[in-house]
Amino acid sequence: MNSKTHPLDQAFIEKQRHKLTTLRAELLRTTQASETEEAQITAQSLGEAHESEDDAQRLAMLEIEGHVVARDLQRLSRVERALQKIDEGTYGFSDTGQPIPRERLEAIPEA
Numbered sequence: 001m002n003s004k005t006h007p008l009d010q011a012f013i014e015k016q017r018h019k020l021t022t023l024r025a026e027l028l029r030t031t032q033a034s035e036t037e038e039a040q041i042t043a044q045s046l047g048e049a050h051e052s053e054d055d056a057q058r059l060a061m062l063e064i065e066g067h068v069v070a071r072d073l074q075r076l077s078r079v080e081r082a083l084q085k086i087d088e089g090t091y092g093f094s095d096t097g098q099p100i101p102r103e104r105l106e107a108i109p110e111a
Contacts, residue, residue: 007099008092016091019109020083027076034069078110 085091092100104111 007102008105012102013086013091016105016109017083017086020079020086023109024076024079024083027072027079031069031072031076034065034072037065075110082110 082091085093092102092105094100100111
């Protein structure tokens with residue numbers, strides 16, 4: 001990769017670093033909150049008398065939240081990779097070395 005052809009200026013990269021760091025903190029917060037809520041729901045349902053419909057609703061809710069948490073963890077992984085690429089000086093390029101358009105990085109900083 002040739003730094004002469006790097007399409008991004010340092011100010012933009014630092015702006016993206018800030019966005020990515022903020023996004024990482026938000027994803028960590030929401031993931032931890034979801035995991036805590038899931039544990040509370042599970043603990044509650046173990047200690048109470050309840051209807052089978054309640055269990056079905058809780059299971060459905062936990063499944064949906066599980067998908068959201070999984071999606072957030074995947075995005076967190078992409079955010080971490082983007083921050084690593086900033087440190088390596090390769091942010092703005094795909095892992096195959098192709099430039100990523102600035103507009104795409106502005107919309108999805110972890111692209």
